[in-house]
Amino acid sequence: MTGMTRRTALSTLGKLGTVGALAGSPFLMSSAWAQATTLKISHQFPGGTLTEGDFRDRLTRMFAAEVEKRSKGALKFAIYPGSSLMKTNAQFSAMRKGALDLSLVPLSYAGGEVPEVNIGLMPGLVTSYEQGYSWKNAEVGKELARILYDKGIVVVSWIWQAGGVASRTKPVVEPEDAKGMKIRGGSREMDLILKAAGAAVVSLPSNEIYAAMQTGAMDAALTSSTSLISFRLEEVSKALTTGRGNAYWFMFEPLMMSRAVFDKLPKDQQATILAVGADMETFALKAAQEDDAQVAAVYQKSGAKVVDLNAATVKRWQAIARTTAWKDYGEKNENCAKLLKLAEKTL
Template sequence: MTQFSRRHALRALSLAPALSLVHPLLAQAQGVTLKISHQFPGGTLEEGDFRDRLCRMFAAEVQKRSNGGLKFEIYPGSSLMKTNAQFSAMRKGALDLSLVPLSYAGGEVPEVNIGLMPGLVPSYETGAAWKNAEVGKELNRLLLDKGIVLVSWIWQAGGVASRTKAVVEPDDVKGMKIRGGSREVDLMLKAAGAAVVSLPSNEIYAAMQTGAMEAALTSSTSLISFRLEEVSKFLTSGRGQSYWYMFEPLMISKAVFDRLTKEQQNIIMTVGAELEAFAIKAAKQDDLTVASVYEKKGAKVADMNAATVKRWQAIARTTAWKDYADKNENCAKLLKLAEKLL
């Protein structure tokens, strides 16, 4: 080996440690790719379930504002992992982001069942007010402690799809096999005489098709997206009045969030907040659309009025609300703060 080539070889070896330190930075410059998981049917930016669309809009806008520093892969239809595993996976940093009904994690964190407490949120306006009210700040603090960062606050009204008879008043559910969507809704339904069935919204169709379940409460968007009109003869819509409002935010793992730069964190939170207006508009539109979808299939459509909602709320106060408040001090505090907005 010549002196020249030896000198270059020694120089390359001396630079090797420095190059190995630079490599992760080069990888970061090429962009960080985060995974977004949800249980809803996949679509496009312009068409499909608005919750999937919101995830795609979020991904596109964050990538644009971060100049490609943040990129996303979206996994609809629980194609990345099972629906009920998403919250826990985010807490552990095994999943980056998810848009999932918060109450699905009630078995793991009892406090989050407030996200589907019958009669507690009577309108989209009340739900939107939670974010900056005391109840929202307390819920945000609690979730941060559990390893979750709330990115977009999304509320949805819901209704009831049934294959046997209309479900409007409390007396209508007596003896029915019905899905409520959360422990708290189930408690209210049980008190009214129903036999409750617990499963995620993406499993409702099969259960109703086989007759394992007669009716289900779920969001207006899910009533459409999961094609439940194909297995239903009756619909009680959530347009105008409803005792069923579900909180299903877009969330990011705090462990993942903390690894991002301050600028990237700000972009994520800013875009998430901006998309909340789209979510409310889309949810309200689906409350109207669901009725026409079911009518076209020949289903009989009914609506709730204020008196009906109050009758359900009265049952919820003595069952679901009481049970929730008795869980622990955090639950009691959250319920009390939420009631201030009624």
């Protein structure tokens, strides 16, 4: 096939958009297949390398390298950190439509689109990593995965992160400390307990916290230990409440894949993706716990006052959550009520 003929064939294929146009050309078939096997992974976190930087970025790179290795190069990946491919809040919807292949994103960000997913950041419902990671094989995890699958999403890696509060002023420890402050909770349900405690809530993704705190548009923010470090919030904070030891803020932040894209892959490639995704969970747990400890040192070094939560304080926040966030969520629909009931079994 000459260069001119090849260009003409490509042009014709683009206009027709039919499988039939591929059938007559081995060249076109191989080219199209090669393009289809390069999958895009998007996330909002700072970019790094396999060994350095935000562990969530590292995890996507480790996942990509291992899947490529096990698939013998049949699957390749392009990684787009820092919301460089698309806006943070557009990722979940794009995966549902098949416009984005994979993303590592806080599940609760999609709560406006799929109310059920807000269980992924429900204050006081998960209070330890052991409990959070038990969801995967428990009834609540299986039901959540089923709901997501029905909505066009495949959970590849189950990732949980504890979080704390960075503040421009005083430490936010007890519920009464939040009164009169402008605080970012991270989900509708977190916002409900903050409002009950007397705070004004601010809603934005974690990669926008720094600017909001720097300008004074926000006084404090709850986010994961890793984000507290990666987004350099110690530069705009005078106090930190850590998530180490005890926490009422646990976020489900999975690596997910578009079902539309996943279903088009051969069974062996699907199996490889899920197997590698499961293998990444051990790394994610260890890295998140390391960041829970490291964040305290980072903030102390910057001169911030660092405090930890005790079990009694967590229970006070949990008591508020039961009558506000949990109640509100459980009344959303039958799926939410069922998920909440199943999640309470893991407490």
